[in-house]
Amino acid sequence: MKISKEKFGQSFDALAAEYKTIAPVSDAAGVVNYEAVESFSEVKQNYLNSKLPPKSFFFPQHEKLLSYVKEGKDVTVKNELKVEKTILFGVRPCDAKAFLLLDTVFKNDMFTDPYYFERRDNTVVIGVACNKIAPTCFCSSMGFSPASSAGADIFLIDLGDSYQVEILTEKGKALAAVFPELVELTVEDQTLVDTIKSAQTTSQVDVSTITSKLEKFFDHSYWDTLQEKCIGCNSCTFSCPTCHCFDISEEVRNNKGSRVRTWDGCMAPLFTLHASGHNPRDKKKSRWRQRMMHKFNYFVHNSGDISCVGCGRCIKSCPVNLDIRQVIDGVNKAELVVN
Amino acid sequence: MNNIINDIRETARQLLADGKVDVVIGYEKGSLPLKATPCFVRSAQEVDRLIWDETCENNLASFVANTPGKKAIIAKGCDSRSLVVLIQENQLLRDDVYIIGVSCPGVVNKRKIEAEIGEILEATIAEGTISVKGMEGSKEYSFADVKDATCQTCRYPNPVIEDIHMGVTIEVSQSTPFADVIEMENKPDSERQAYFNQQMSKCIRCYACRNACPMCYCPECFVDCNSPKWLTGGVNRAENLMFQAGRVLHLAGRCVDCGACARACPQDVDIRAMNRKSAKDVLVMYHHEAGISETIKPALNEFSADDPEAFLVKE
Amino acid sequence: MIMGECQVKVYQPDTSAFKPKIAAFLCNWCSYAGADLAGVGRIQYPATIRTIRVPCSGRINPLYILKAMANGADGVLISGCHPGDCHYISGNYVARRKFALIQSLLKHVGLEDDRVSYSWVSAAEGGRFAEVVKGVTERVTALGPNKGVFKVDDGGAAGE
């Protein structure tokens, strides 16, 4: 079933009055990012993907957890959790899949992160399949494809002047009620849908054995040279849709303050530095190893999936071109020393 | 260019074979078109990995201090200036590093090309022409048109310190230095403020600029210091400006304007605009340029009784 | 003492108008003593400055200025010994180079010229110190409150 873009746009605009609507927007330099919009006309069409991942709408880079006022020896603490009903439009399959992975992080066997989940539960994710595939994309290697709908509540396929619509969840259904009647796909539409659905990324890596290989790889000499050119910035972790590590710090002025959480990353030496001065991951080597082990081994044990969705953002943003695909290849090719 | 790489490889081979150095820090072909990547060559057999072309954009000086042992480094003009500053600041022993100086015609600005023709699928460089196939179309560029902004204003393409030289010395056109800064200075305050606001709001504080900078070697950067806490975790225009301004002031008289920060920035923030302003001020006020001579003291380590005082409050 | 006998002109602040808060970093040996002398001599000047004593103007970290602006100061005044008179021989010569660069950079990124002021005041110049503070206060007052080039969202004022 499909809906014309014109009609979809009208529904979108109507919804924008009720919901906070987030969609891909292009800036003057042509850089696409997710931003609040008021009308469908602002939404960027035919974009590849956003420069920064949309994870920030559930897990902002800088977020107030609580605030407090100190009076004498007493203190009043206030929860700062604020949530708006939101529509997140235009999420690519890799980022939608990343939401599913993040869900497993922010809820574990003991705790649920209310800041993440309140937003998550109040947001309808409208995914859109990729019509174009970048040379750095490798989602096909990660068990899904540029047209996978996993993680979306409503999934669209761009057919030029219309969208093919799939309603996937209850949340999606509730929202889709405002769409005017959907019409059947034409034969040409169906062909186009089939083409898009069967598309694969040109870049591929083999992750079939990486988890088990890494099991005994911790002390491998591969890590010694792999990371030499890494400069230890956080452009990979900040541009990663699944990286979720954060810092909690205090922002204070006089007797008022707030506790905020900000993105942090395993590439920073301070990430694990104890107050005593001891640092369990004091070398760039151990930090890089942590990044790889966490994504491709630890995460699989804890959440059942690899914590990489093949969006290629880290490849594009790395200042020294330390390409995660090559690292995976390198692990695959490295010989295990059997003792 | 081909001759240069042969010379570089031969030199590297000799150095490693003779045991004069433990490692040669150079560039190899990267995984993306028009992008080279730093490489560390430790045996004579591996030297053929080394490349030299207009894609060798990283400043390798930032790796030198952290690489143990005796090392050889392939240094462009700007890299060599960074090495001078590092040596002056006792971060590096001159004897520990063998500098393979290469006269640099500049590096390519990949982003400029990508903004026009989308992500690059394939690219070839030959005789000053770059032929690129992008997702949105193909195009041929003359190298001069897509040269990195830093290289367009470069005044020291030839290494200022080296043990061996590669390539033909490049003549520098003596146009007005810092014309770009002067243009910026002549704009009204509000316009400049708006420009920096817009630039700073892009910053995500990944610190790629800081980490790519050979001069940013502090064990604890002021942004990471928690008492006093100079910056909060806030990522907003004002905080970002304070970070960048703080960094620029730390680099005053030390920045060699290699542009590594700007090229490293994943968000394409115009970091150089501030660094170059400071470099210009240092040149105008103190007649100093960082890293051009081992014997000239850095501008802020020196003073003179008649330094300009125009900044004093009007009374 | 009868007020009428007092030689100095009493400074009459206009209480209704904006009264800036100015962070003043004063070197221990000259400007702080100068401020002290102004006080001892009962020379009136606007109560706009919050004095922070530093050992030498050379001790002033550029981040002090940025942080003061970020924390909401409407102005910053920096003052040390006259060049040549530094208690530590050359501290203010070194500082002078830094200050010139800071002043130029801050103007470049859009901070109003008069927000941050630099001056040399000796221990004997109590009257001049008062004049400097008056001048700085007038100029900062004219600029109005901190416009937030460096001022960050007030983390503490959350929920207000």
Next chain:
Amino acid sequence: MEQNPYLPIKMRLIKNLVETEDRNINTFTLEFLNKQDEENFKYLPGQFAEISAFGHGEAPFGIATSPTEPGILKFSVAKVGCVSNALHLMEEGTMVGVRGPMGNSYPIEDFKGKNVVIIGGGFAFTTLRSLAVYMMDEKHRADYGDITVIYGARNPGLLLYKDELAEWETNPNINLVTTIDKECDGWCQRVGFIPTITEQVAPSSVNSYAVVCGPPVMIKYTLPVLEKLNFPPERIITSLEMRMKCGLGICGRCNIGTEYVCKDGPVFTMAQLKELPSEY
């Protein structure tokens, strides 16, 4: 919605006691403000809590009291960072924030019917004290066999809980061995490093658990001694320290291998640690 785990409860600092002679460690006694808070804060020895010094931040500290001591929580904290410094300077009566209890506890169920050897060094004795007090409580004492405590510090002034140790000396419920690194005037107990003393005291490994906490170097040299005494790795217990922020197994910094020390730890057996990367 279930309770927001990032929101601390308020507790009143009722005592800020200088614990060691070098004035580097203070013991903070916090009082629950109401019964409900206390009820919600059900903990066991070995668990920790995140303490907020409002205006300075939040940091994790092991709980030094035992659940058998109602109404209060105690923490012994060395002055090393932002939060601990703020706590040291805090006036009695000030409100602090507490989140917890967090992490797992010492396996007190497994200890039942067994002898327990507690080996502690320096100020890592806090949760060990909790454990000892818990087992010595009259309601629990019968559950356990012999309780041996080997506790050492660099000098007598650096021992924590001196009054309590003096009481334990004569308490038939517990066998206390204290030691200091170097001989000094007025000290009539043992002198020597923990590993040496452990070897001298040679607690039997038969039907026994060993709980070891202390500086890394102490642990490093004590483990071989315990192995020599035939303690199997499954019955050697230790508590790890990592930088933590959320305490909920989310923020990532205390991650070692598949484990999050804040949620899956901090108490591990040596057998478990052997399976983990040695990044602690």
